[in-house]
Amino acid sequence: MGSRRAKNKQKDPPSIEEFQARKDKKLKREREKSKKSIASDENNKVKKQKTDSRSKQKVNGARSKTKSKKASKEDKTSITEDSEDSALENSQTEEVEHRDDGLPEVDLEELSKAKKSLFDDDDDDQEDEDDELKDEFDLEQEYDYEEDADEQPVFSDEEGIDLEDLNAANMEELSRKLDEENAAEEQDAEKELTGADQLQPRADVLPTQEEEELMAQQAPDLTTIRTRMIEIVKVLEDFKNLGAEGRSRTDYTDRLLKDICEYFGYTPFLAEKLFNLFSPAEALEFFEANEISRPITIRTNTLKTRRRDLAQALVNRGVNLQPIGPWTKVGLQIFDSQVPIGATPEYLAGQYILQAASSFLPVVALDPQENERILDMAAAPGGKTTYISALMKNTGCVFANDANKARTKSLIANIHRLGCTNTIVCNYDAREFPKVIGGFDRILLDAPCSGTGVIGKDQSVKVSRTEKDFIQIPHLQKQLLLSAIDSVDSHSKSGGIIVYSTCSVAVEEDESVVDYALRKRPNVKLVETGLQIGKEGFTSFRGKKFHPSVKLTRRYYPHTYNVDGFFVAKFQKIGPSPHDDNQATPREKELAARQEALEEGIIHSDFSTFNDEEDKKYIQKSQKNSLLKKGINPKAAKSEKK
Numbered sequence: 227m228g229s230r231r232a233k234n235k236q237k238d239p240p241s242i243e244e245f246q247a248r249k250d251k252k253l254k255r256e257r258e259k260s261k262k263s264i265a266s267d268e269n270n271k272v273k274k275q276k277t278d279s280r281s282k283q284k285v286n287g288a289r290s291k292t293k294s295k296k297a298s299k300e301d302k303t304s305i306t307e308d309s310e311d312s313a314l315e316n317s318q319t320e321e322v323e324h325r326d327d328g329l330p331e332v333d334l335e336e337l338s339k340a341k342k343s344l345f346d347d348d349d350d351d352q353e354d355e356d357d358e359l360k361d362e363f364d365l366e367q368e369y370d371y372e373e374d375a376d377e378q379p380v381f382s383d384e385e386g387i388d389l390e391d392l393n394a395a396n397m398e399e400l401s402r403k404l405d406e407e408n409a410a411e412e413q414d415a416e417k418e419l420t421g422a423d424q425l426q427p428r429a430d431v432l433p434t435q436e437e438e439e440l441m442a443q444q445a446p447d448l449t450t451i452r453t454r455m456i457e458i459v460k461v462l463e464d465f466k467n468l469g470a471e472g473r474s475r476t477d478y479t480d481r482l483l484k485d486i487c488e489y490f491g492y493t494p495f496l497a498e499k500l501f502n503l504f505s506p507a508e509a510l511e512f513f514e515a516n517e518i519s520r521p522i523t524i525r526t527n528t529l530k531t532r533r534r535d536l537a538q539a540l541v542n543r544g545v546n547l548q549p550i551g552p553w554t555k556v557g558l559q560i561f562d563s564q565v566p567i568g569a570t571p572e573y574l575a576g577q578y579i580l581q582a583a584s585s586f587l588p589v590v591a592l593d594p595q596e597n598e599r600i601l602d603m604a605a606a607p608g609g610k611t612t613y614i615s616a617l618m619k620n621t622g623c624v625f626a627n628d629a630n631k632a633r634t635k636s637l638i639a640n641i642h643r644l645g646c647t648n649t650i651v652c653n654y655d656a657r658e659f660p661k662v663i664g665g666f667d668r669i670l671l672d673a674p675c676s677g678t679g680v681i682g683k684d685q686s687v688k689v690s691r692t693e694k695d696f697i698q699i700p701h702l703q704k705q706l707l708l709s710a711i712d713s714v715d716s717h718s719k720s721g722g723i724i725v726y727s728t729c730s731v732a733v734e735e736d737e738s739v740v741d742y743a744l745r746k747r748p749n750v751k752l753v754e755t756g757l758q759i760g761k762e763g764f765t766s767f768r769g770k771k772f773h774p775s776v777k778l779t780r781r782y783y784p785h786t787y788n789v790d791g792f793f794v795a796k797f798q799k800i801g802p803s804p805h806d807d808n809q810a811t812p813r814e815k816e817l818a819a820r821q822e823a824l825e826e827g828i829i830h831s832d833f834s835t836f837n838d839e840e841d842k843k844y845i846q847k848s849q850k851n852s853l854l855k856k857g858i859n860p861k862a863a864k865s866e867k868k
């Protein structure tokens with residue numbers, strides 16, 4: 227689990243304040259060491275505080291990590307005067323602590339100046355915009371070592387030997403050392419808490435029959451369950467040496483799954499489905515990561531502003547933020563805010579949209595070009611449509627479709643707020659494309675899915691998803707993907723691209739759907755997504771073999787990238803197909819798909835549980851609802867029909 231944290235940790239260049247804080251921490255440690263006898267009480271206090279905070283961190287997982295990180299980042303975002311005030315407040319708090327420890331004071335005024343100089347960049351030249359956006363928070367780029375060498379007084383002369391030695395040139399090196407120390411310290415803390423490295427699984431980690439019976443009668447002891455899960459994972463990792471005599475791997479896995487269900491609250495069905503995606507140790511990391519929501523992120527609307535300007539405006543309002551990562555030029559991560567982030571003047575003016583980082587990925591893969599015709603098949607509430615529109619700089623045309631009329635309201639609202647003027651909203655069952663309209667340069671199918679990638683956001687998924695969902699949803703996804711392929715113009719000069727994405731990590735909704743499309747439409751091939759992050763898609767899974775090119779698809783997990791679980795596949799249409807002018811209705815397509823699947827034995831049980839009688843009930847209900855929404859009495863409509 228230590229490794230998860232290490233992996234999740236985003237390595238950013240330190241700000242002067244971060245550096246200062248780390249320096250102080252180091253200095254403090256050294257002083258404490260030398261004054262052991264006097265400081266022993268103080269040391270215990272600090273230790274206790276650390277342990278407390280670590281325990282809390284453990285309980286809250288990455289949320290507290292984010293918070294602590296946020297705290298360390300707080301000053302980094304203090305660009306302008308208002309924010310400097312808050313930075314000063316923070317520094318003043320630190321200052322008091324420093325005085326208590328007999329540590330030197332920091333010249334706050336100078337510190338603020340230096341801080342400002344770090345972010346000062348008068349170069350507003352539009353031509354340099356891209357570079358600026360890319361590097362805008364990169365300390366290495368922003369900090370002019372030569373120039374700022376004179377700014378050393380920022381660090382008081384009284385700051386001790388280390389700080390005297392500190393200059394702009396060696397700051398990075400020293401900072402790296404401190405980073406390493408910090409990381410090691412964090413890992414130690416983690417180990418201390420879980421005892422994971424020392425933890426030798428007990429020989430009798432699995433409960434006996436009597437113990438099981440006793441446990442069934444008592445309230446679950448979460449601490450015991452947690453320890454047992456860690457122990458079982460250890461045994462499974464080295465079963466040959468650690469497995470108890472007379473116990474099989476299955477015995478351990480079964481117990482682990484029961485514990486996962488009990489500890490994290492999943493149904494056995496879903497726990498097993500998700501568990502099977504990973505090694506036991508990684509599965510535990512995945513389940514843990516699902517206990518917390520991902521960081522709040524926003525996307526800069528480049529139709530209205532630049533990320534640098536937006537960041538500055540938000541910082542002025544007391545928002546602590548930083549760029550999401552090097553893979554996006556438009557994303558900002560919010561650590562905390564003194565104002566509601568969904569109601570700032572900048573928000574209302576459409577300068578940004580609240581959007582999960584993972585949601586950027588399919589649009590980056592789609593790579594929309596100016597003046598193209600693009601279809602967003604399942605677009606509401608429009609996070610991706612508006613991003614597509616922005617990348618096209620409001621040229622060409624984006625068709626934003628969603629089958630759910632109610633959801634198109636938020637789609638329209640976002641399109642208006644963000645000032646997208648190249649967008650047409652439509653409300654079709656996307657399986658009707660290309661009958662509605664075809665010949666697109668690019669299509670994004672951000673498909674409806676089970677949401678197993680966003681459990682951190684929606685805990686209800688843990689218990690609401692059933693086996694049937696993983697039959698019906700992929701069935702719809704397959705139909706939608708074939709429609710998407712059929713609606714793209716293979717002769718498109720700039721495109722011929724289809725991007726398929728889901729916020730599910732289930733293979734049935736991801737690789738299986740992609741593989742199905744490759745078999746059904748030989749006129750498409752998978753291509754590189756162009757995404758800088760992501761794990762390769764599975765080419766085989768539990769006995770199922772997929773086309774080798776499925777490796778080009780990308781998977782995202784909360785425990786590896788600290789983003790929602792996500793899947794992205796990018797296709798290129800390499801030739802026209804007889805299906806291009808497919809005029810079949812969705813129902814006809816569905817029947818044809820069923821027939822094909824049955825004939826080829828591709829999907830086995832995929833369609834077997836469909837029940838026409840049950841369907842009829844749902845269709846009637848939805849017709850009734852639709853009439854009611856229109857203000858028509860269904861009974862009256864019925865008698866009129868007669």
Ligand SMILES: C[S@@+](CC[C@H](N)C(=O)[O-])C[C@H]1O[C@@H](n2cnc3c(N)ncnc32)[C@H](O)[C@@H]1O
Nearest residue numbers: 604605606607608609610629630655656672674
């Ligand atoms: C994952 S959400 C899309 C999110 C959206 N792309 C965004 O970034 O804001 C899936 C959408 O698919 C829509 N949907 C479900 N079935 C559909 C169908 N047959 N045709 C078109 N849209 C459908 C749902 O109403 C839902 O809005």
